[in-house]
Amino acid sequence: MWLQATKFSYLGLFFGVAIVIGYFIGHWLDRRFHTDPWIGMVGLLVGVAAGFRELYRVARQYQREQERDEK
Numbered sequence: 001m002w003l004q005a006t007k008f009s010y011l012g013l014f015f016g017v018a019i020v021i022g023y024f025i026g027h028w029l030d031r032r033f034h035t036d037p038w039i040g041m042v043g044l045l046v047g048v049a050a051g052f053r054e055l056y057r058v059a060r061q062y063q064r065e066q067e068r069d070e071k
Helices: 002-008 008-031 037-071
Strands: none
Touching: 002 037, 008 037
C-alpha cells in the first residue's frame, strides 16, 4: 500500500509547480510584450492543463497495472 502511495505523492506538488511555472512564464511574456494580464492567464491555463495531463497519464498507467495484476 505504501509503495502505491509513493507513486502518486508527487502529483499535488506537480500541479502546484506546473501552475506556478506556467503563470510566471506568461507574466514574464506579458511584461515583455505589454499584454498584461492575457498571456499570464494563458500560461496559468497551460499549467493547469499540464497538471491534468500528468494526472490522466498516471491514472492510465495505474489502471493498466491493475488489469495486468488481475490476469
